[in-house]
Amino acid sequence: MPFDDDKKLSAKRKFNREAxxxxxxxxxxxxxxxxxxxxxxxxNKECKNLSVPEYKAMREELKK
Incomplete structure (x- = not known):
């Protein structure tokens, strides 16, 4: 568990993106x-997450 020096659970205080x-x-x-x-x-992949409508549309296309 990522506890900081104040004994608080906090990943943001313990780790940065590079770590x-x-x-x-x-x-x-x-x-x-x-x-x-x-x-x-x-x-460093530059992909974006699909929105719910985009995902549903893509799923419908795959069903066809």
Whole structure:
């Protein structure tokens, strides 16, 4: 659990974006070294999340 020096639960006080990215990379490497078949997602990927209407429209198109 990410507790800060004031013993409060706060990930924002303990980690920044760069630290979290480093943890993700190190975890992937560690798991690979210990026999797990994992892949790190695309770093700095510029994709956006779909809105609910966009998702539903895409799902309907796939059904056709």
């Amino acid at each position: 979290l990215q480093r943890i993700q990379e190190e975890l992937t490497q560690y798991l690979k070294e210990n026999g797990f078949d994992v892949q790190r997602g695309n770093k």
